[in-house]
Amino acid sequence: MKVKEKDFIEIDFTARTEQGKVFDTTQEKEAVKAGLPKAEYKPLQICVGEGYLLKGLDKALEDKEVGKGYEITLKPEEAFGKRKSELVKIIPLKIFHEKKINPYPGLPLALDNTIATVRAVSGGRVITDFNHPLAGKKIIYKIIIRKKIEKPEEKIRILLKRYLNTEKFEIKEKKIIVETKLDMPIKEAEKKIKELVGDYTLKVKEGKEEETKKKAKEKEEENHEETKSKEEKSGEKKEKGKLEKEKKGEKPKAETKVRKIKEKQ
Numbered sequence: 551m552k553v554k555e556k557d558f559i560e561i562d563f564t565a566r567t568e569q570g571k572v573f574d575t576t577q578e579k580e581a582v583k584a585g586l587p588k589a590e591y592k593p594l595q596i597c598v599g600e601g602y603l604l605k606g607l608d609k610a611l612e613d614k615e616v617g618k619g620y621e622i623t624l625k626p627e628e629a630f631g632k633r634k635s636e637l638v639k640i641i642p643l644k645i646f647h648e649k650k651i652n653p654y655p656g657l658p659l660a661l662d663n664t665i666a667t668v669r670a671v672s673g674g675r676v677i678t679d680f681n682h683p684l685a686g687k688k689i690i691y692k693i694i695i696r697k698k699i700e701k702p703e704e705k706i707r708i709l710l711k712r713y714l715n716t717e718k719f720e721i722k723e724k725k726i727i728v729e730t731k732l733d734m735p736i737k738e739a740e741k742k743i744k745e746l747v748g749d750y751t752l753k754v755k756e757g758k759e760e761e762t763k764k765k766a767k768e769k770e771e772e773n774h775e776e777t778k779s780k781e782e783k784s785g786e787k788k789e790k791g792k793l794e795k796e797k798k799g800e801k802p803k804a805e806t807k808v809r810k811i812k813e814k815q
Contacts (some may be wrong), residue, residue, distance in 0.1 A: 551616045551698060555599040556746060558708060559616065560700035562593050568688045584603045591694055597746060602712070604629050607691055619694040626686050626744050633686035643674045658683075696719045713739035724748075 553559060557571040564575040572584035598601035598611050606628025614620055619792075626632050641661075646653045651677050653659075657668040661678070670677040699705060703721060710728060711717050714736070718729040727744070740752035 553598055553611050553614050553616060553652045553695060555612055557598045558595065558705045558746075559598060559611075560593045560696040560699060561611075562694055562696060563583070563691050565634055565662050565689060566692065567684065573684070594706075595699060597705075597708065600746075604689075605621050608695075611693075611695070616695050616698050619783040620693070622691045624689045624691070624695060626688060629689040630682040630684040632689070633681050637680040638669070639680065641676045641678050643671065643676055645728050646676060702747050705751070706743060709739060709743055709746065713742060721750075724750050726750050726752050728752060 562576045564572060564577060564580045566572045572580060572586070575581050576591055576594050581589070581591050594602075599608055601608065603611075603626065606624040607622060609628075610620075610622045610624075627688065643653070651659070653668045653670055653671050655670055659666050659668065659678070661680075664680055665682075666678045666680045667683060668676055669679050699708070706718050706719070706721070706726060710719055710726075710730075714728060714730040714734045716728060716730045720727050736752060736754060740750070743750050743752065767803065
């Protein structure tokens, strides 16, 4: 079975530079060997052609066989881009000192909302590189396509994880009820689900606090209706009893009592 664009698949991979340095993997064994930070390493589930991977790798997966392993080499422009000299900047050392930063070669920094790396510090100047650390390098991926994902609920879970950062949801007929924050891109997620999975609508589950308030309000309204109904039934019962007594020639107790008082007077 060959992989096509828009297919959902599960993969394992290990990525390294041309010099053999492993910088990313889904396999714990490879992570330990490479000295990567402790984390949860597990197969990656993606939708081909949807930007889950580097553009070059994403494209290279098309027409590959499910269940097989491949080694894919990406050119710099297919991976992290070519190096750009204009992204290497000289910044006065005093700016770093003002921010209480002591720069040294290799120090990663977040400057102007961009990740940069200090390349050199000399004569009151800091040479700072805003290129990606792997820019200009060939990247080699060793990849195994484990399986193709077919179930709609699994595809939905993958998309919700990406767009709404949640895997908590339930499906009722063609309605997906998801637990997430209201400021997340709900419409975008729904549009992507319709495009890649099927004609589902997406609804956000109300928060516990809102849900509690709603239930309390519903209970209050229910009690009000119940009380109103009892009062109406009680009134109907009294009226019915009154009519029956009148038919028998009896007077209501209240009226009889009033007449007796008048007779005594």
